[in-house]
Amino acid sequence: MSTSTIYMDYQATTPCDKRVLDEMLPYFCEDFGNPHSASHVMGLRAQDAVENARNQIARLVGAVDPKEIVFTSGATESNNLAIQGVARSYKEKGNRIITSVIEHKCILEACRAMGREGFEIIEIPILKNGLIDLQALEEAVNDQTILVSIMTVNNEIGTIQPINEISEICRKKDVLFHTDAAQAIGKIKVDASKVDLMSISGHKIYGPKGIGALYVRLRPRLKLFPIFFGGGQERRIRSGTLPSPLCVGLGKACELAQQNMHSESIKLAEFKDYFIKKIFDNLSKVYLNGDAKQSIPGCVNISFGGVEGEGIMLGMPDICISSGSACTSDSLEPSYVLEALAVNEDLAHSSLRIGFGRFTTFDEVEYVSSRIIETVNRLREMSPIWKG
Amino acid sequence: MKYSKEVMDRYNNPQNIGSLDDSDKNVGTSVVGAPSCGDVIKFQIKVDENGKISEAKFKTFGCGAAIASSALITEWVKGKSLEEAKNIKNKDVAQYLSLPPIKVHCSILAEEAVSKAINDYLTKNQSKTE
Numbered sequence: 001m002s003t004s005t006i007y008m009d010y011q012a013t014t015p016c017d018k019r020v021l022d023e024m025l026p027y028f029c030e031d032f033g034n035p036h037s038a039s040h041v042m043g044l045r046a047q048d049a050v051e052n053a054r055n056q057i058a059r060l061v062g063a064v065d066p067k068e069i070v071f072t073s074g075a076t077e078s079n080n081l082a083i084q085g086v087a088r089s090y091k092e093k094g095n096r097i098i099t100s101v102i103e104h105k106c107i108l109e110a111c112r113a114m115g116r117e118g119f120e121i122i123e124i125p126i127l128k129n130g131l132i133d134l135q136a137l138e139e140a141v142n143d144q145t146i147l148v149s150i151m152t153v154n155n156e157i158g159t160i161q162p163i164n165e166i167s168e169i170c171r172k173k174d175v176l177f178h179t180d181a182a183q184a185i186g187k188i189k190v191d192a193s194k195v196d197l198m199s200i201s202g203h204k205i206y207g208p209k210g211i212g213a214l215y216v217r218l219r220p221r222l223k224l225f226p227i228f229f230g231g232g233q234e235r236r237i238r239s240g241t242l243p244s245p246l247c248v249g250l251g252k253a254c255e256l257a258q259q260n261m262h263s264e265s266i267k268l269a270e271f272k273d274y275f276i277k278k279i280f281d282n283l284s285k286v287y288l289n290g291d292a293k294q295s296i297p298g299c300v301n302i303s304f305g306g307v308e309g310e311g312i313m314l315g316m317p318d319i320c321i322s323s324g325s326a327c328t329s330d331s332l333e334p335s336y337v338l339e340a341l342a343v344n345e346d347l348a349h350s351s352l353r354i355g356f357g358r359f360t361t362f363d364e365v366e367y368v369s370s371r372i373i374e375t376v377n378r379l380r381e382m383s384p385i386w387k388g
Numbered sequence: 389m390k391y392s393k394e395v396m397d398r399y400n401n402p403q404n405i406g407s408l409d410d411s412d413k414n415v416g417t418s419v420v421g422a423p424s425c426g427d428v429i430k431f432q433i434k435v436d437e438n439g440k441i442s443e444a445k446f447k448t449f450g451c452g453a454a455i456a457s458s459a460l461i462t463e464w465v466k467g468k469s470l471e472e473a474k475n476i477k478n479k480d481v482a483q484y485l486s487l488p489p490i491k492v493h494c495s496i497l498a499e500e501a502v503s504k505a506i507n508d509y510l511t512k513n514q515s516k517t518e
Binding site for chain 2: 306307308310311314315325326327328330332334344345346349381382383384385386
């Protein structure tokens, strides 16, 4: 990253922590064995490394048994495996799958694909603060329901869903519960005992891209029809040779996340409070999207009345952030998450998501907030819809 | 979004931002687009006694392409007769700014802004022209 560039898009991805990279490097050229070749020393070394990583991941998510961790290529694969796998394994039991309107695209599209195969997909609405409508969820769970999939933390607005309450509803009605925890792990404490399936990703927690995992509850045993067929690795759930360097990276990233979670969340909460206060003190007609309290500290989503998100970003080319504006998407549709929150469409176009993380400094927070204020003021002066 | 130098120049140093007095009968005004679509252009022209556009101003809510397209049309219409200004087509704007395909709608808005401002001027001055 060039020194003049400031990265504040930690929900999109994170830089790989150098300590993670250092752990990974020996498994490329030296200990390169196939972790499934347990008949010789090179294979065993790789296997040990992968199993150590599995333990590190299990500890972070609160799995009882490391075997409950199944490596995948990332959260998109984990989510697809959970949705498609449960649908195909439990179609005799019922055909209803319940999710929410603000899930990541990979959940929504996997569900819609199952919908085309005959499953009934229910997308639960959310409340104005971005939290799931629990009553609507409870009413939607019928005797045909096989799976509820609700994300732990939303990637655009950072809201934390009431996982314990959702878990209770699912347990009471004997329905499997999957959560996409890609944006949650390492930021808040997650507890695998509350769910049956949980997706995680490496590159959201300072690990490498191309690796993720799916927590699959072991007892009582859960059936999961695979997407890939092959050598039957990963408890026959996910065939394919494990990328041992990436597995090691994900494990190390989880270990570091566990060690740093407490101190990092205090730091990021201070940054978030300072940032929001400064923006609100200096600009009128700004709106916080999501829930101010029930959200992770590293994510701020704000709409700036009278100006357009991409327009703001273009004025700060040295700052990496993102926007829910249609102009930043390929579809020309504004963010469906902000729409679901009943944010006015023009305010959805006016939104910015700012993500703080492990390597963010206070000086950067100070600088970026000042630049946003300056740019919004400049664009408001030339906006025909800005009326002070 | 990767934009051309022409877009960035106009986004960073836009000429002709502002408003003209709409009550002046020599001024034609248009407002095109909608906030819910993410683009609104307010465009104004002032026509001199020789029937030429002597001044043009804009205000835009929108992305870089929308701002650059509206700034560009204010530059282009100046000194032109209404007939000449009517010939400014969206594809000329898109081509000049090398707009990516997904941003071509911004140039369509710009063309619409020019034509509606001219119509507004003509409507205001109907009694004179008839």
